[in-house]
Amino acid sequence: MNTTSIKHMVVFKLHAGKENAAAEQFLKMSAEELAPIPGVEQFEVLRQVSPKADYDYGFSMVFANQAAYEAYNNHPVHTQYVAERWMKEVSSFQEIDFQIIA
Numbered sequence: 001m002n003t004t005s006i007k008h009m010v011v012f013k014l015h016a017g018k019e020n021a022a023a024e025q026f027l028k029m030s031a032e033e034l035a036p037i038p039g040v041e042q043f044e045v046l047r048q049v050s051p052k053a054d055y056d057y058g059f060s061m062v063f064a065n066q067a068a069y070e071a072y073n074n075h076p077v078h079t080q081y082v083a084e085r086w087m088k089e090v091s092s093f094q095e096i097d098f099q100i101i102a
Helices: 021-034 066-074 076-089
Strands: 006-014 041-047 057-063 090-099
Touching (some): 021 041, 021 076, 057 066
Antiparallel strands (some): 006 057, 006 090
């Protein structure tokens, strides 16, 4: 089993747009729901500042290993969040997962 840490990142746009009350509420509620899930480390909410990027916001988090990442993906709070909040409020996104090597 791989014990290398994983950095999970997702960048996204919201149906509500950016820099408004609905967007800020989405970011706040997302952090409150996702950060406490067991295995999540270093949860960050990010705001895009580059004019070159197509996405407005991002989430970043670290998992100790693949097992912790899989447990997060299958955790009922995460699956409910994806179904009830993410799929309804996010208009587009890109997800990327890195093994931390240094």
